[in-house]
Amino acid sequence: MDNIMGKPVLWHFAISHFNEKVRWALDYKQIEHKKQLRFLGYPILNYLKTKQLSTPILFHNKTHILNSSDIICYLEKTYPQKPLYPTDRAQREKALELVEYFDTELGPSSRAFLIGSLFNTSKEATIGAFGMCAPKYQKKMVSALFPLFKVYYHYRHQFNANDIGEAEANVQRAIDRFEMELGDKDFLVGDQFSVADLTAAAFFYPMVQPEQYPYPFDPVAQKAIEKIFEPFESRRLIKWVRGIYQMYRVS
Known part of the structure; x- marks a missing residue:
């Protein structure tokens, strides 16, 4: 593998916001790597x-x-160029505190709300989202086995249809926390882009589906996702995520 020769290799899943977080870090820091x-x-x-x-x-x-x-x-330790951790100790601790919050409170709830809602929308929208960049034969296979796929996914992530409302409430609380932390500033911590901003924008990206996202959205899934997140479209968060992607999501 390439990593034996010193080039990092990232295994990743196209639609995942946790994966987008790492892709973005690699691209932002301009680290030569293979995806x-x-x-x-x-x-x-x-x-x-x-x-x-x-x-x-x-x-x-x-x-x-x-x-x-x-x-x-x-x-950050191996490739110090274009740091994502603030140099100021207090700001670094604050940034990592926010990352921990987004990782534990927002990330799983956002996934449960989005995927659970997609399962309730249509098979086509769900496969379109999961199958981002996947070969056609895999999409056809999942379509044929869709009931089993749905059971497997719910079992693996330990949620059911009753969890969607709770997940949506958690996402709402995360948005409230985000907007409180941001206030009237451009960045969550300090006066420059950091790992806290990257994590928040990556985790909220499905609400915006920005042009800078590195993979194309399936049209059926895209419309379904827009409908799912329609109640949030007036939040300040939406404009902020779009702006952060425009300014800092390099590829």
């Missing part, structure tokens, strides 16, 4: 290689790093 998309059967392949079902997974220097925040921490 390998995992498709709809990726948990099995991941487990065989790393004993880990989820992505992102970063391979580098004959080892692998799991968890999006751990990967970014590793990148």
Whole structure:
């Protein structure tokens, strides 16, 4: 693999906001690397290689790093250019506190709300979202086995239809917390772009589906997602995420 020669290799899933967080960090820091998309059967392949079902997974220097925040921490230590951690200690601690909040409170709830709502919308929209960049044969296979796929996904992430309302409420609370922390500033911490801004924007990206997102959105899924997040379209967050993507989402 390329990582043996010193170039990081990222295994990732196209639609995932946790994966987008790491992709963005790699691109922003202009780290030469290789991305390998995992498709709809990726948990099995991941487990065989790393004993880990989820992505992102970063391979580098004959080892692998799991968890999006751990990967970014590793990148900050290994590739100090264009730092995402504030240099001021208090600001760095605040940024990492917000990242922890987004990782634990927003990330899982946003996924549960979006995916649960998609399952309730239509099979076509769900497969369109999950199948972003996937080969057609995989989409057809998932379509044929859709009831089993739905059961598997709910079991793996430990949620059911009754959890959607709670997940939506958690997302609402996260937006409230975000807007309180942002206030009238441009950035969450200090006066420059940091890991806190990157994490928030990556986790909220489905609400905006920005042009700078590195992979094309399926038209059916895109319309369904717009409808799901329609109640949030007047929030200040939306304009902020769009602006952050325009300014800082380099590829």
